[in-house]
Amino acid sequence: MSKFVFFGGKGGVGKTTVSSAYGLKCANAGLDTLVVSTDPAHSTSDVFDQQFGDEPAPVEGHDHLWAMEIDPDEEVQAHMQEIKRRMGDQVSPAIVSEIDRQIELAHQTPGAYEAALFDRFIEVMRSADDYDRVVFDTSPTGGTLRLLSLPDFLDQWIERLIDKRTQSIDLFEKAAIGEQEARKKVADDPIIAHLRERKEKFEFAAHTLESDAEFYLVLNPDELSIRETERAIAQLTDYGLAVDGLVLNRMTPAPDDDEDGRGARYLRDRVRTERERLDRIRETFDEPLVAVIETRVEEVRGALLADVAAELDIDVAAEPATQ
Amino acid sequence: MSESGLSLERRIAALRGWLHEWAHGLYHGMVEHPAFEKIEKEAEDVEDEFLFACFADAFGIPSPVSYYTVELLPYLAEEFEQFERRMWDRESLLERKGQQYHFH
Numbered sequence: 072m073s074k075f076v077f078f079g080g081k082g083g084v085g086k087t088t089v090s091s092a093y094g095l096k097c098a099n100a101g102l103d104t105l106v107v108s109t110d111p112a113h114s115t116s117d118v119f120d121q122q123f124g125d126e127p128a129p130v131e132g133h134d135h136l137w138a139m140e141i142d143p144d145e146e147v148q149a150h151m152q153e154i155k156r157r158m159g160d161q162v163s164p165a166i167v168s169e170i171d172r173q174i175e176l177a178h179q180t181p182g183a184y185e186a187a188l189f190d191r192f193i194e195v196m197r198s199a200d201d202y203d204r205v206v207f208d209t210s211p212t213g214g215t216l217r218l219l220s221l222p223d224f225l226d227q228w229i230e231r232l233i234d235k236r237t238q239s240i241d242l243f244e245k246a247a248i249g250e251q252e253a254r255k256k257v258a259d260d261p262i263i264a265h266l267r268e269r270k271e272k273f274e275f276a277a278h279t280l281e282s283d284a285e286f287y288l289v290l291n292p293d294e295l296s297i298r299e300t301e302r303a304i305a306q307l308t309d310y311g312l313a314v315d316g317l318v319l320n321r322m323t324p325a326p327d328d329d330e331d332g333r334g335a336r337y338l339r340d341r342v343r344t345e346r347e348r349l350d351r352i353r354e355t356f357d358e359p360l361v362a363v364i365e366t367r368v369e370e371v372r373g374a375l376l377a378d379v380a381a382e383l384d385i386d387v388a389a390e391p392a393t394q
Numbered sequence: 395m396s397e398s399g400l401s402l403e404r405r406i407a408a409l410r411g412w413l414h415e416w417a418h419g420l421y422h423g424m425v426e427h428p429a430f431e432k433i434e435k436e437a438e439d440v441e442d443e444f445l446f447a448c449f450a451d452a453f454g455i456p457s458p459v460s461y462y463t464v465e466l467l468p469y470l471a472e473e474f475e476q477f478e479r480r481m482w483d484r485e486s487l488l489e490r491k492g493q494q495y496h497f498h
Binding site for chain 2: 150154157158160161162166167169170173174176177178180181182183186187221224225228229231232235236238239240242243245246261262265266269
């Protein structure tokens with residue numbers, strides 16, 4: 072079992088419930104587990120009835136369990152403020168306003184949200200030495216999946232940028248006549264240093280995602296969700312990431328046999344269609360179905376979470392750090 | 395006698411010095427400077443390519459890395475400002491490459 076486990080799927084399928092339940096399952100098995108939530112809509116704070124912030128905090132009432140919530144919007148803002156602060160330190164006020172526009176533009180591009188989230192994921196993965204398992208509850212945007220394919224792509228891009236920059240500095244050095252000082256030098260170029268640092272981070276992420284991570288997709292027994300999942304798997308495969316299993320959530324519970332009211336007949340119909348879909352999922356998907364979870368009447372939290380955790384047939388075994 | 399010999403030597407030395415400076419000036423003006431100028435122009439062109447790869451979104455081309463490259467702006471602020479102006483003002487590649495022949 073890998074150290075990093077990702078749960079994905081479209082909005083509202085129950086990723087947060089499933090990841091929290093899996094986190095609890097790991098914690099109950101004695102693994103020091105961190106649940107990382109990125110979904111601002113329905114969050115671990117609701118599930119555990121406790122506010123979580125940007126830093127891991129112990130979950131009350133559970134040993135070995137920690138949780139944190141990442142707010143991508145806040146991350147984007149913080150990133151922007153940090154750059155602006157460094158601008159103020161290094162750049163003359165005359166051009167700051169001109170450059171400010173570019174900084175704001177870059178933080179409004181569609182990818183900014185994903186990039187900020189990805190940055191934070193890398194940070195969490197890098198500083199996860201204290202945990203045996205880290206469970207990521209990824210946000211519902213389609214971009215989150217893409218995000219996981221980014222390291223390779225970004226790595227190559229940064230590599231090309233470093234090449235170009237080195238080439239241009241090299242030319243500037245050659246253009247320096249005689250004793251004259253070159254306008255720029257490779258050795259002390261802060262740009263190249265910064266790009267190298269970035270490249271290292273992406274290489275770490277690519278390596279970790281490839282060798283020490285597992286991906287699960289959560290889906291519901293409806294046509295839309297099934298098709299969405301097919302697409303997501305195709306995409307992930309394109310990116311070179313394998314999906315390790317599927318979790319089917321929100322199955323309708325069957326009524327008792329002696330019931331025959333309108334409600335019971337409706338439920339029976341529904342259960343029948345969902346059974347068909349369940350069979351189809353088992354047949355058509357190559358990925359194993361690791362859990363089938365019934366709809367609960369209430370929001371899954373507290374004691375209900377332990378029930379759901381018991382239904383998850385995802386291995387938790389790993390060497391606890393204490394051994 | 396010895397005095398005029400000394401002054402002759404001095405005059406020759408001065409003449410050689412002047413000739414050397416003049417020849418170097420000629421060499422610098424006709425060979426060295428244009429050559430270095432070409433290299434410097436090339437360096438600027440490569441730098442423009444680099445800046446464009448970093449900040450393509452400034453020209454309406456969305457870039458997946460702009461969130462990361464914008465981190466470089468504090469170091470690149472002045473270059474970026476000049477680059478942006480150059481890119482908007484640039485007429486054609488021919489015009490840019492033609493500059494080095496100083497026709498005008």
